[in-house]
Amino acid sequence: MKALLIAEKPSMMRDIQKAYNKNPISDKLDFACFRGHVVELLEPQEYDKKYEKWNRVDLPIIPSQFKRKTSKGYFDLVKKLDDLLKNGGYDYVINACDAGREGELIFWGFYKSKGYKLPVKRFWANNLTETAIIKALNNLIDEHDPALVGLGKAAEYRAQFDWLCGMNFSRSVSIASNTPVAVGRVMSP
Numbered sequence: 001m002k003a004l005l006i007a008e009k010p011s012m013m014r015d016i017q018k019a020y021n022k023n024p025i026s027d028k029l030d031f032a033c034f035r036g037h038v039v040e041l042l043e044p045q046e047y048d049k050k051y052e053k054w055n056r057v058d059l060p061i062i063p064s065q066f067k068r069k070t071s072k073g074y075f076d077l078v079k080k081l082d083d084l085l086k087n088g089g090y091d092y093v094i095n096a097c098d099a100g101r102e103g104e105l106i107f108w109g110f111y112k113s114k115g116y117k118l119p120v121k122r123f124w125a126n127n128l129t130e131t132a133i134i135k136a137l138n139n140l141i142d143e144h145d146p147a148l149v150g151l152g153k154a155a156e157y158r159a160q161f162d163w164l165c166g167m168n169f170s171r172s173v174s175i176a177s178n179t180p181v182a183v184g185r186v187m188s189p
Contacts, residue, residue: 001026001091004084005123007033008097008106012128016096019133027091032084034097038074039110041163042067056175060168066160068113078110085116094140096123104148105155122148 007013013033020029044051044061046069051061070078085093093116097103111120121140125132141148169183 002028002030002089003092003094003121004030004032004088004090005094005096006081006107007031008103009033009035012096012098015128016123016133016137019130020137022130023134025137029094030084030088030090032081034081034106034110035074035077037106037109038071038078038081039068039113040071041159042069044167054171054175056172059172060164061171062164066163068109078114081110082114085114085118090118092119092121094121094123095143099124099126101151101155101158104152105159108152108156109159119143 005013005016007016010033013031017031020031042063047061047063047067051058084090093111095103095107095111097107107120120143122143122145123136124139124141125136143149166183170181173181173183
């Protein structure tokens with residue numbers, strides 16, 4: 001079996017690769033990494049040009065389906081990952097982003113927005129000691145594990161809620177005060 005392991009950041013990828021090279025598992029692994037969030041939710045005006053002008057009558061803005069685009073500055077990285085995933089002959093992908101909700105969002109935001117279909121396994125380690133890395137590589141979690149599914153949904157819903165609050169409240173307050181006001185990110189509803 002052959003897999004592509006995608007880490008959240010270069011330093012994490014190097015740590016995992018170093019441990020793997022010293023203690024290889026049965027499957028052959030190739031390594032790649034993100035640099036944080038490489039995709040982001042579309043802006044309102046990317047759903048509909050009418051949102052370029054801020055009008056109270058257009059609020060609230062609620063997309064029928066949230067969509068993502070490649071974040072500015074990450075086009076080359078996303079193209080490289082896309083080429084690997086489409087042409088690398090992989091049997092599965094390993095999500096090696098940080099263990100937690102944000103790590104799930106970084107991986108799945110990219111993976112789902114690009115429509116990839118390869119099975120995914122989760123590398124889950126709370127630290128990057130060699131022992132923890134090898135343990136995680138030998139105990140990859142299936143993408144359908146209920147705890148991971150729930151964590152992924154929580155991450156996606158939080159991102160959508162942040163978007164809804166930020167885009168709508170910023171516009172509403174700015175229109176009411178006649179001055180640009182950014183209403184900050186909501187950490188949880």
